[in-house]
Amino acid sequence: MIIKKIVIINILFMIFFSSYAMAAQNWKENRSRHFIIYYKNAPKEFIKAVEESAEGYYYSIVKDLGFSRDQLWTWDDRAQIYIYDNEDDYLVSSRQAGWSSASTRIGSRAIQTYPAAHGFFDSLLPHELGHIIFREYVGVSSDLPLWVDEGVAMYQEKAKRWGADDEVRKAIAENRFIPLSELGRTRLTSATDREVVNLFYAESASVIRYLITEHGAFKFLNFCQNLKKGLRFEDALEKAYYRFQTIDDLNKAWMGYLKK
Numbered sequence: 001m002i003i004k005k006i007v008i009i010n011i012l013f014m015i016f017f018s019s020y021a022m023a024a025q026n027w028k029e030n031r032s033r034h035f036i037i038y039y040k041n042a043p044k045e046f047i048k049a050v051e052e053s054a055e056g057y058y059y060s061i062v063k064d065l066g067f068s069r070d071q072l073w074t075w076d077d078r079a080q081i082y083i084y085d086n087e088d089d090y091l092v093s094s095r096q097a098g099w100s101s102a103s104t105r106i107g108s109r110a111i112q113t114y115p116a117a118h119g120f121f122d123s124l125l126p127h128e129l130g131h132i133i134f135r136e137y138v139g140v141s142s143d144l145p146l147w148v149d150e151g152v153a154m155y156q157e158k159a160k161r162w163g164a165d166d167e168v169r170k171a172i173a174e175n176r177f178i179p180l181s182e183l184g185r186t187r188l189t190s191a192t193d194r195e196v197v198n199l200f201y202a203e204s205a206s207v208i209r210y211l212i213t214e215h216g217a218f219k220f221l222n223f224c225q226n227l228k229k230g231l232r233f234e235d236a237l238e239k240a241y242y243r244f245q246t247i248d249d250l251n252k253a254w255m256g257y258l259k260k
Ligand SMILES: [Zn+2]
Pocket: 127, 131, 149, 150, 153
């Protein structure tokens, strides 16, 4: 046990000092109201554009999810955006899979990305900020199906918000549709079939959009408040949307809406 403890402490020290050394050596800082942007050699104009964009998204996401109506909601500390110089720098330093262009761990307040990442301002930034703001509100410890987190993040990407319904309708017509109960058990890994990954994201985006736009931001806020209070996912859903006693009720209503 003691040996184990020493090893763990050593590892913790190594992580602490390597991240400290990394921060001390390479990163420049740009602070704004809600964010600290860390960067190396990216041009100052680009960093200013990121700052403006991130601050703008902060307000629109908070408003879209209804969080601005909650008097008790506070955003206590700044989130961090790490801008690596280029794709190689990002992949090597952040240790992400080759297809990744941005990342935030669910529950973390840091985004890692690089300037030339595909869809930087329109997709990537609102998506990752959606993850951070949603979890900042409902709490890190809420045990949610991945499609809830991803659906909320996708909802912030305006282009995908509208396109997702058609993709899901197509999947229903072609018998590829994954019911929500099954979607909740789907694990995405680098080995997952690309078509399944795309459908996973499309369904997540579509069902969250259905909850927010068809039932109103007020109910969605109520659902989030229930999660914040520590209710289990299905209880939080049922308390906010009386019609959905189970996940299958939601699945049925959402499919009915798509078929209309
Ligand atoms: Zn995501």
